Amino acid sequence: MFSPVEWMIALRYMRARRAEGFISVIAGFSLLGIALGVATLIIVLSVMNGFRGELLDRILGLNGHIAVVSSTGTLSDYDPLAARARDIQGVVSATPLVEGQVLASNGGRASGALVRGLTRESLAARPSIAGNIRLGSLDEFTGNDAVVLGSRLAHSLGVTVGDKVTLVSPRGTVTAFGTVPRMQAYRVVATFEVGMFEFDNRFIFMPLGAAQRYFRLGDTVNQLEIFVEDPDRIRSQRLLIGAAIDPDHRLFDWQQANSSFFNALQVERNVMFLILTLIILVAAFNIISSLIMLVKDKGSAIAILRTVGASRGMVMRVFFIVGASIGVVGTVVGAILGLVFSHNIEAIRRWLESLTGTELFAAEIYFLSQLPAEVDPGEVVMVVLMALGLSILATLYPSWRASRLDPVEALRNE
Numbered sequence: 001m002f003s004p005v006e007w008m009i010a011l012r013y014m015r016a017r018r019a020e021g022f023i024s025v026i027a028g029f030s031l032l033g034i035a036l037g038v039a040t041l042i043i044v045l046s047v048m049n050g051f052r053g054e055l056l057d058r059i060l061g062l063n064g065h066i067a068v069v070s071s072t073g074t075l076s077d078y079d080p081l082a083a084r085a086r087d088i089q090g091v092v093s094a095t096p097l098v099e100g101q102v103l104a105s106n107g108g109r110a111s112g113a114l115v116r117g118l119t120r121e122s123l124a125a126r127p128s129i130a131g132n133i134r135l136g137s138l139d140e141f142t143g144n145d146a147v148v149l150g151s152r153l154a155h156s157l158g159v160t161v162g163d164k165v166t167l168v169s170p171r172g173t174v175t176a177f178g179t180v181p182r183m184q185a186y187r188v189v190a191t192f193e194v195g196m197f198e199f200d201n202r203f204i205f206m207p208l209g210a211a212q213r214y215f216r217l218g219d220t221v222n223q224l225e226i227f228v229e230d231p232d233r234i235r236s237q238r239l240l241i242g243a244a245i246d247p248d249h250r251l252f253d254w255q256q257a258n259s260s261f262f263n264a265l266q267v268e269r270n271v272m273f274l275i276l277t278l279i280i281l282v283a284a285f286n287i288i289s290s291l292i293m294l295v296k297d298k299g300s301a302i303a304i305l306r307t308v309g310a311s312r313g314m315v316m317r318v319f320f321i322v323g324a325s326i327g328v329v330g331t332v333v334g335a336i337l338g339l340v341f342s343h344n345i346e347a348i349r350r351w352l353e354s355l356t357g358t359e360l361f362a363a364e365i366y367f368l369s370q371l372p373a374e375v376d377p378g379e380v381v382m383v384v385l386m387a388l389g390l391s392i393l394a395t396l397y398p399s400w401r402a403s404r405l406d407p408v409e410a411l412r413n414e
Contacts, residue, residue, distance in 0.1 A: 030290055031330040033283030038334025038387045039341065041276045045379050046342040048269040050372030052262065055196070060254055062128050062199055064095070064225030065234060066241060067252045074220040075249075081224055084244050090229050090237050095122045096221040098211035103168040104149075104204065106157045113153060115167065115204045117211020117221075123148070128194050129205070136161035136190030144210040147186040150200035151193040163188050167204075169215065184214060280387050283330070284394040291323045291398030316403035320395050327391020335384050342373045 068081065075081065078096040085094035098117035103110055120141045124130045130138060134151050141148060147165065149157075159165050169182040186206070193200050212218065228237045234253045242251055255262075305315060341348065349371050 030283050030286035031326050031333075033286060034280055034327060034330030034387055034391060035334035035337065037276060037279035037283055038331050038383055039338035040279065041273065041383050042335065042338030042375070042380055043341050043345070043373075044272050044276060045269070045383070046338075046373040046375045047345065047371065048265065048272070049374040049376055049379075052265055053374050054372040055265075056262075059196075059258060060231055062126070062194060062196075062203070063254065063257070064097075065228045065231050065254050066226040066238060067257075068224040068226065068241070068245060069222065069250050069252065071248050071250065074217060074222055075224060076220045078221045078224055081245060081249075085224065085226055085241060088237075088240050088244055090233075090240070092227040092229055093122075093125065094227075095119075095225045096208065097223050097225045098206075098208060098215060098217060098221050099223060100211070100215045101170060102204070103170070104153065104157060105166045105168065106159050106163070109157050111153060111156050112202070113167075113204045114202050115147075115206055115211060115214075117206045117208045117215075118225075119208050122208075123205055129192050132192050132194050134191050134193050136188070138190055140189040141205070142207060144207070144213060145185070145187050146189045146207060146210070148190045148192060148205040149188055150203050151191045152197065152201040153204070154188065154191045156201065159188050161188055161190060167214070171215075182214075186210075277386070280390055284327070284390040287323050287326055287391060287394040288398055290326075291319060291395060292401065294322065295319065295398055295402040312403040316399045319399040319402045323395030323398065324392055327388060327394070331384055331387040331391065334387070335380065338383075339375065339380070342375050345373045346371050 068075070068085070075096070082094040082096055085091055095118055098115075100115050102113050102115050104113040105111075120138060123141060124138050129148075136148075138148070140146055147167075149159070149165070154160060157165060164185045165188055166183055166185045171182065206214070208221070212221070226241065228234065230237075231254060234255055238251055238253055245251075
């Protein structure tokens with residue numbers, strides 16, 4: 001498509017002389033702008049994908065995909081209900097659960113917490129907990145005085161395995177002198193760390209019988225937690241489960257519980273994509289300005305080429321090669337930089353934190369204790385094609401203008 005002569009002339013034009021230094025600076029900034037725009041866009045999209053994937057895995061790993069609750073507040077027939085749910089195709093497990101808010105305290109320290117009561121077998125079957133035990137063991141998760149705490153909650157209360165933590169229920173005991181808060185001390189048998197600040201700083205697990213006794217539920221639970229094989233097909237599973245349970249029971253799936261959170265992530269991702277695309281667009285406009293200045297500076301050279309027999313198409317292709325080369329090199333450099341940065345972003349974060357002595361990624365704000373990044377090959381290809389497309393479009397007008405230059409006028413103006 002492009003002859004060797006055209007490549008030779010284009011490469012000669014790209015090697016700026018001293019008098020063309022300003023044009024070379026503009027072209028350099030154009031290349032740098034495209035490279036930074038492509039790299040930043042790949043990094044941001046990868047981090048946003050990582051955020052969504054990590055949060056989804058950890059939220060769904062700790063919380064059920066579907067929660068079955070009763071309009072009366074408690075489920076007394078939870079064993080037959082769980083058995084019917086397990087018989088439904090696509091259901092992995094159905095776990096009776098007691099859940100309630102408490103105030104956890106120890107030695108003058110206090111923190112709000114969420115108690116979840118379930119059997120030791122059910123807790124051990126959850127890889128997000130059983131696979132992330134930091135201290136202690138789930139073997140002692142029995143009886144009426146054992147609890148498992150999130151590692152950050154244990155740290156904030158100043159307790160470790162073997163220590164006692166006092167739980168205070170907001171629903172106290174009504175006496176003749178008013179409502180007395182219900183308080184009971186429990187022994188910490190293990191701590192876990194799933195890597196999500198909200199869970200590590202808030203969750204307390206308790207044996208099902210102990211939770212029923214503490215919250216005075218008798219032989220009832222307040223929800224049935226169901227896990228399914230494919231969480232993305234939750235709507236069809238919800239219909240099957242709804243048909244198998246009593247009409248007075250209500251269903252809440254993970255999409256309903258976290259819809260606002262994941263919708264906010266998607267909106268933020270789209271806005272960041274739009275903003276960072278403007279960087280590439282600005283760099284493409286710089287290509288236009290640098291090529292127009294190059295055409296003006298090379299007016300006499302273009303006139304000589306035309307007089308010795310060069311066609312308008314040849315002149316247009318020469319300047320097209322010059323502009324497209326800036327875009328292609330910038331895009332390739334940016335893509336490589338973005339991929340390298342994305343695959344090593346956690347190591348880079350730790351290095352920057354040690355260098356500056358500041359915390360760049362606070363777990364209390366971002367929910368996760370590590371900076372995740374998940375590169376989507378399809379998105380990388382889309383970003384690269386978009387950058388190449390904008391760069392090529394930016395070269396068309398200056399190249400066309402160079403091809404339309406009148407040799408007589410160009411030589412007369414010299």
